[in-house]
Amino acid sequence: MYKFKLAIRYILKRPASWLAIAAVALCVFMVVVVMTVLSGLVTEFRNKNHSFTGDCIVHTKSLVGFPLYEQFITLLEKDTSVAATSPVITNWALMSLTRSDQNMAVEIMGIDPNRHCNVTSWGNSLFYHKGNCRDAFKPLRDPNRPGLVIGIERVSRRDMFGAYPHDPVPPDYELAVSCFPLTAKGTLAKMGTDLVNTKVFYFSDDSHTGLAGPDTGNIYASLDDVQMLCSMNAPQKRVSAIYIRFKNSVNINDATANVRKLWNNFTAQNSAQSELLKNVLVQSWKDYSREEIAPLEKEQVMITVLFCMVGIITIFIIFVIFSMLVGSKTKDIGILKSFGASDIDIAYVFLTVSTLIGALGSAIGASAGIFFLRNINRIEHYTMERFGLALWDRSMYSIEAIPNQLNALVLSIIIASAILACVAGALLPAMRASNKRPVEILQVTQI
Amino acid sequence: MSKYIIRATGVHKHYRMGSADLHVLKGVGMAVKPGEFVAITGASGSGKSTLLHILGALDRPDKGSVEFQETDITKYSWARLNKYRNSQVGFVFQFYHLLPELTVEENIMLPAMISSSMLGWIKNRKTIKARAKDLADQLGLKERLAHKPHQLSGGERQRVAIGRALMKSPPLLLADEPTGNLDSATGNGILEVLETLNRAGQTIIMVTHDLRIADRAHRVIRLADGLIGSGQ
Numbered sequence A: 001m002y003k004f005k006l007a008i009r010y011i012l013k014r015p016a017s018w019l020a021i022a023a024v025a026l027c028v029f030m031v032v033v034v035m036t037v038l039s040g041l042v043t044e045f046r047n048k049n050h051s052f053t054g055d056c057i058v059h060t061k062s063l064v065g066f067p068l069y070e071q072f073i074t075l076l077e078k079d080t081s082v083a084a085t086s087p088v089i090t091n092w093a094l095m096s097l098t099r100s101d102q103n104m105a106v107e108i109m110g111i112d113p114n115r116h117c118n119v120t121s122w123g124n125s126l127f128y129h130k131g132n133c134r135d136a137f138k139p140l141r142d143p144n145r146p147g148l149v150i151g152i153e154r155v156s157r158r159d160m161f162g163a164y165p166h167d168p169v170p171p172d173y174e175l176a177v178s179c180f181p182l183t184a185k186g187t188l189a190k191m192g193t194d195l196v197n198t199k200v201f202y203f204s205d206d207s208h209t210g211l212a213g214p215d216t217g218n219i220y221a222s223l224d225d226v227q228m229l230c231s232m233n234a235p236q237k238r239v240s241a242i243y244i245r246f247k248n249s250v251n252i253n254d255a256t257a258n259v260r261k262l263w264n265n266f267t268a269q270n271s272a273q274s275e276l277l278k279n280v281l282v283q284s285w286k287d288y289s290r291e292e293i294a295p296l297e298k299e300q301v302m303i304t305v306l307f308c309m310v311g312i313i314t315i316f317i318i319f320v321i322f323s324m325l326v327g328s329k330t331k332d333i334g335i336l337k338s339f340g341a342s343d344i345d346i347a348y349v350f351l352t353v354s355t356l357i358g359a360l361g362s363a364i365g366a367s368a369g370i371f372f373l374r375n376i377n378r379i380e381h382y383t384m385e386r387f388g389l390a391l392w393d394r395s396m397y398s399i400e401a402i403p404n405q406l407n408a409l410v411l412s413i414i415i416a417s418a419i420l421a422c423v424a425g426a427l428l429p430a431m432r433a434s435n436k437r438p439v440e441i442l443q444v445t446q447i
Numbered sequence B: 001m002s003k004y005i006i007r008a009t010g011v012h013k014h015y016r017m018g019s020a021d022l023h024v025l026k027g028v029g030m031a032v033k034p035g036e037f038v039a040i041t042g043a044s045g046s047g048k049s050t051l052l053h054i055l056g057a058l059d060r061p062d063k064g065s066v067e068f069q070e071t072d073i074t075k076y077s078w079a080r081l082n083k084y085r086n087s088q089v090g091f092v093f094q095f096y097h098l099l100p101e102l103t104v105e106e107n108i109m110l111p112a113m114i115s116s117s118m119l120g121w122i123k124n125r126k127t128i129k130a131r132a133k134d135l136a137d138q139l140g141l142k143e144r145l146a147h148k149p150h151q152l153s154g155g156e157r158q159r160v161a162i163g164r165a166l167m168k169s170p171p172l173l174l175a176d177e178p179t180g181n182l183d184s185a186t187g188n189g190i191l192e193v194l195e196t197l198n199r200a201g202q203t204i205i206m207v208t209h210d211l212r213i214a215d216r217a218h219r220v221i222r223l224a225d226g227l228i229g230s231g232q
């Protein structure tokens, strides 16, 4: 009882305790804010990659693509784990405004919006066709013209708050897209003639996926058009990938392994028909986007390591403050022992002090952190308006708002580690305090 | 009923200061009966405090035994020693040694608080508080229960220390120069408190170098050259 009472009095009466609480609060605040924002960025980035790709992708890196995809899709759709599939062509193209002679290299994706929008949330990246993905390639001005969807960065620029301004009416661009068709062997298909296939499209929408790659470098047209442009429609129709969405209940890795097995059987049966089937990979969305996600995850690991050092600094601060506290309280220790307090009792008093300091400090730090995170976007808005200062580089992370979704698990880990750090820092001084012999202390303090 | 409440036999104590060896107690023997009021006197540095600390188990003798109610406390386990310090003896120091963060009431209750578990405290809180209040009344500290030690005079602080020593009604009260730090009038007040306690049956061993104070005890033990002086 007195242990608790004494512990509380020590905290209230000692400026050093307040200092310790402030130090803990500051560390916890910092860690909560940065970890939340960073893990939010990583999660957001992963989710964006996931929703761009679907759950699983059967694809080839070759520009020639692979045939027999509809047969395989028929097979896939019989599988109980598969919810939807979409054949996709990815290739290189040159795009130019017909009224100018400038052109730019882009990555063209050919998709069937009816199927693709069942697999990915690409439909949500559209502006003028939001919620109307099926008609993505029907320009609002004239739905009968062939439409082209363009990555947002090619069409619009972010304003200072990270948002893309849009005209209420879509612009009236006429765009020529040229592809370089390849034969199944990979040689230019139209050697000696025109070399390229060109088709004129009309701007129908822009796509804002939140992924820097597609938003700056991609254009999208209907699967049939792109197949034609790349001459992947003859002699056998070919595509570059099949995007797959699984049913919600299935485990993505298991289902991907299952698709891989199906694919291997399929190629074994059809290898005579095409060598191209051999270049095909079956990957989960995670493996497929590994290259993009890995650097960000590495950054997260690095920052976590840095914050472990913050934890070590907390331990050190607590250690110093507790050495001071024990030093100033040796007489009390002698008195308590003279009246029968055991070594454990004494250690308990100081460990209670440190636990309370840890709990109080992390409560304050976490509350401040939560408050700051709740208002982080408002604060950033203000600093940008006032000083033109952005906390996060929008071009790097391609985000609108700073993520501030608190993760309860991360928060409890941070608080638990803060308290643990306090106990660890106080352990040695507390043990030293408990080992003191009463007479020695009381004699020394008489002098 | 044992004949002696406490008996020391052949107690030796050395202090080593570097290479020098200070032989403070050289085989001290003494015994105190229940209800006695004994004064230990001697020159400064003669080892009075050392002896009292050994009797109170705040220190261990290098040689010899200390029997409390016929058990040798030098052979106690640490848990039993803590219990001995907590409830068998009450110690009063020359420099009061109160806990500055606690109130007068809490300082008096300290030994009871130390020996109670959390549950025990909740259960017995009322009795413990009543006992502390009772002691404060006896010691003239009625109005000061909520005060902190720094708000009290020296005499009042020493009375708080006596209250604390008596909290658990120990059979033996040990006082090391309880008046040493007080003016003679205040010191006299403290002595009267001790005499009243003794008349009520409290066994007291008191260290003092003031012979006039020692005179008020039933019996005086003189320490000289690390031994109990002759004629005792």
Ligand SMILES: Nc1ncnc2c1ncn2[C@@H]1O[C@H](COP(=O)(O)OP(=O)(O)OP(=O)(O)O)[C@@H](O)[C@H]1O
Pocket (backbone or CB within 6 Å): A440, A443, B015, B016, B017, B022, B024, B042, B043, B044, B045, B046, B047, B048, B049, B050, B051, B209
């Ligand atoms: N912890 C210690 N280390 C070394 N020497 C000590 C220690 N404690 C006491 N002494 C020495 O032992 C001797 C006896 O000390 P003690 O405090 O018992 O004397 P005392 O009779 O109480 O004196 P006083 O009347 O001044 O209080 C002194 O010479 C002192 O210097």
Ligand SMILES: [Mg+2]
Pocket (backbone or CB within 6 Å): B048, B049, B050, B176
């Ligand atoms: Mg002394």
